Amino acid sequence: AQKVTQAQTEISVVEKEDVTLDCVYETRDTTYYLFWYKQPPSGELVFLIRRNSFDEQNEISGRYSWNFQKSTSSFNFTITASQVVDSAVYFCALSEAQGAQKLVFGQGTRLTINP
């Protein structure tokens, strides 16, 4: 069975600090996809990134970066120079490659950026 674990329930940092959100996953599939979503107070989940299991290249998008390590089944998310607008709940999710449009989510990490 697939499982996603986000061990950090809540993180609170001061603005401009760097912060890393951890995500560890379990799956028996050899091909799968990993996602990060952001949920602001409005409730709508906002897609941030998708990574497939064959692509371990790290990715950077502005202040956001993602580190995928298949050897440790981890897909961590780092925000550099955090801003108050980054405050939200962040979810890591996993889906199998074929057919099923089903996301398995972690429990989420509530990130609070204090001014």
Place this chain on the structure above:
Amino acid sequence: KAGVTQTPRYLIKTRGQQVTLSCSPISGHRSVSWYQQTPGQGLQFLFEYFSETQRNKGNFPGRFSGRQFSNSRSEMNVSTLELGDSALYLCASSLVPSGKNEQFFGPGTRLTVL
């Protein structure tokens, strides 16, 4: 392009009643999935529809059902409501069902069962 829309945004029902939630996917998207979000269980997959057919269902009782129309719009129904059904119900759409496709979520319907 308009995003995923869900109606109503808020609902208050009493135990034993039934409720129908509606979801309109992004134009051109043909796959619709539903998720339930609660503080205790987090985000859980309910079901997925494509071409008016349910392709997958999560581990929920038969009181939860859904359907998809020819225009890809979807509805989900919960009968005989229980207090534990209070949750944020999120709908997501994607072009076609594939694990690699990102799903775009609507704002959700917040259901409160009294």
